[in-house]
Amino acid sequence: MRSFLQHDDSEITIQFYGGEPLIRIPLLEKIMDELPGIKHWSIQTNMINLHKLKPKYLRRLSSILASVDGRESITDANRGEGVYSKVLENCKLARKNGFTGDLVARMAVSEVADIYEEVTHLANLRSPGFNHIHWQLDSQWDDDPKARWKDFNYWVNNSYNPGITQLVQWWLENMQEGKIIGLVPFIPVMKSILDDSPSPLRCGAGLDSFAINPNGSISVCPISPEFAFSIVGDIQTSTPKSIRNSMKVTEPCPSCNIFGLCGGRCLFINQTKLWGAEAFKKVCGTVEYMVSELKAIKIEVQSLVEKGIIAKTEFDYPRFNNGCEIIP
Numbered sequence: 001m002r003s004f005l006q007h008d009d010s011e012i013t014i015q016f017y018g019g020e021p022l023i024r025i026p027l028l029e030k031i032m033d034e035l036p037g038i039k040h041w042s043i044q045t046n047m048i049n050l051h052k053l054k055p056k057y058l059r060r061l062s063s064i065l066a067s068v069d070g071r072e073s074i075t076d077a078n079r080g081e082g083v084y085s086k087v088l089e090n091c092k093l094a095r096k097n098g099f100t101g102d103l104v105a106r107m108a109v110s111e112v113a114d115i116y117e118e119v120t121h122l123a124n125l126r127s128p129g130f131n132h133i134h135w136q137l138d139s140q141w142d143d144d145p146k147a148r149w150k151d152f153n154y155w156v157n158n159s160y161n162p163g164i165t166q167l168v169q170w171w172l173e174n175m176q177e178g179k180i181i182g183l184v185p186f187i188p189v190m191k192s193i194l195d196d197s198p199s200p201l202r203c204g205a206g207l208d209s210f211a212i213n214p215n216g217s218i219s220v221c222p223i224s225p226e227f228a229f230s231i232v233g234d235i236q237t238s239t240p241k242s243i244r245n246s247m248k249v250t251e252p253c254p255s256c257n258i259f260g261l262c263g264g265r266c267l268f269i270n271q272t273k274l275w276g277a278e279a280f281k282k283v284c285g286t287v288e289y290m291v292s293e294l295k296a297i298k299i300e301v302q303s304l305v306e307k308g309i310i311a312k313t314e315f316d317y318p319r320f321n322n323g324c325e326i327i328p
């Protein structure tokens with residue numbers, strides 16, 4: 001891996017991802033010890049073993065994406081009893097042990113979630129205080145929508161989209177008080193709206209973000225090592241240059257009206273469409289809805305920037321690819 005990365009002349013971020021990366025802490029520490037010149041280290045973790053990571057490694061992390069889904073009952077419904085309190089306990093301990101980086105609450109949003117309640121709950125916590133909240137819909141990871149959803153359409157129309165409206169309004173009200181709440185899906189999309197500048201696929205999968213799998217193969221995304229389409233090289237014979245921009249999202253994204261703002265949402269889903277084309281479009285409906293709600297406050301946000309109530313630079317997030325997909 002060292003020799004593969006030596007050929008990369010860009011600023012390198014390495015994110016530990018799984019499964020669960022903290023079940024192999026000695027390997028993680030060895031990698032951090034042996035790879036020189038890495039600009040940012042990041043981890044996406046369920047937080048259960050974070051207390052076992054030595055503070056000297058913890059302090060080198062630029063960001064921690066902590067899996068927590070909102071209120072205690074919701075997190076524990078998704079992840080098991082006691083998980084919420086363990087995550088929060090280890091977040092507090094990370095701060096106590098000197099972690100000063102970006103602490104991101106990384107939510108999986110399922111049918112039990114009320115997006116407004118879950119996000120505001122996490123954003124309002126003070127100890128630990130999360131710097132950012134990110135969420136992704138628990139959709140299209142498997143073949144059968146019915147396996148995990150009773151009624152996805154109903155939930156989108158009656159819970160999720162109305163919750164997004166509430167969240168956008170709450171976000172705006174806080175901006176009017178000079179505070180930008182760190183809602184990851186909103187910030188970079190609002191920046192693109194303000195600047196009228198299109199974005200490529202925001203997570204960078206297949207473009208400048210790749211997963212190195214345990215066997216040395218390289219896939220466009222860490223969730224798809226077992227999908228043949230996803231493998232674009234290996235660390236023995238490929239170079240960073242040879243895999244850069246090796247896969248882009250295909251239709252329907254490039255023809256979509258909001259392609260420049262969405263960027264394509266998720267390369268894996270764009271390629272697999274595990275729920276089928278029709279359900280794919282329904283999930284896109286949530287992106288269209290969020291984008292339209294954000295566009296609706298553009299003038300007010302612009303005015304707050306012009307009056308100096310909020311700084312435009314606060315929309316420059318993430319400063320490096322920290323593994324947040326951005327589009328939920």
Ligand code: SF4
Nearest residue numbers: 253256262264265284
């Ligand atoms: S909304 Fe859907 S179709 Fe449009 S760019 Fe995003 S993922 Fe692609």
